[in-house]
Amino acid sequence: MKLLLSFLTAFFIFFQSDLDELRNSYAKANLSNANTQAFINIAEKQSGSDVIITGYKAAAQIMEAKITKGNRKALVKTGATNLENIIKSNPNNIELRLIRLSVQENIPKIVGYNKNLKEDKTFILNNYGKQNTALKNYIKRFAAQSKTITAEERATLK
Template sequence: MSDANPYTAANLRRQYQLAAADKQAGEKFHQLMAAYTQQDAVVLAYKAAAEAIRARDASMFNKLTYVQNASKQFDQAVKLDADNAEIRFLRLSVESNLPAFLGLSQHVDEDRQFLIKTLLSHPKSGLDAESFGLVRSFLVERGHVTDAQAQQLARIAG
């Protein structure tokens, strides 16, 4: 890999997508993120996402602990950079997949509205073309937007 810094947004995006699809990649991603000790808000959001993926692959006994850790880390990342669409997307992608009874999905509506507004402002959204496409696809394919919003988003070039 040409990146000397494994914590670039582009590398983290790739690692996260691999980890979301594969248990071994998830373990590798968690190890990478567990070693991160700085305070970059976007990297902290990926660290939270790695913790959530760890919960997916953990025993029932450990799942809740990992999800609670992820929730705390997301809170920290959002506190550091509340207007960052990538952080909000990661939190939405995790929280929208959690069982409601855990009570850890309280930001889904807020993050969904934030992301729709952000996408509708594109290309002034602050997202690069890759991120814009990823977030738009997620919101549309997972039913987080109305049909009218999906049509609006489809008309915006990434």
């Protein structure tokens, strides 16, 4: 029993550190092309079928269009379709909504992938209080630099 508990604890800590690394890299990804590439590399290394990691992988596909010389339209379309499908299957996952909100805020408007900004912002603000401390801090860091979340709305995130 102790061995099983130790294994589960180690697994949780390992997964959490991967998620923290992914979150931290994602938060810096738009600052430079090097940071974007670093985020893409970290996302690609992730294994498993966790929906949050899958959401970050979809965001990485979209962001790859920013730094590639290849078919940018196909990368955005594939990533956006993947992200939409994940959110459709997990509509109450606040972190997936945060990923979509940040992608839609930062993608050029001409692409046309910006239809869920208000919906996701409202969902995040309404469900913020139900989240754990780590996720609340992550949401607050995002809100501090968000173009969609107003100063008044940021003040409600405690």
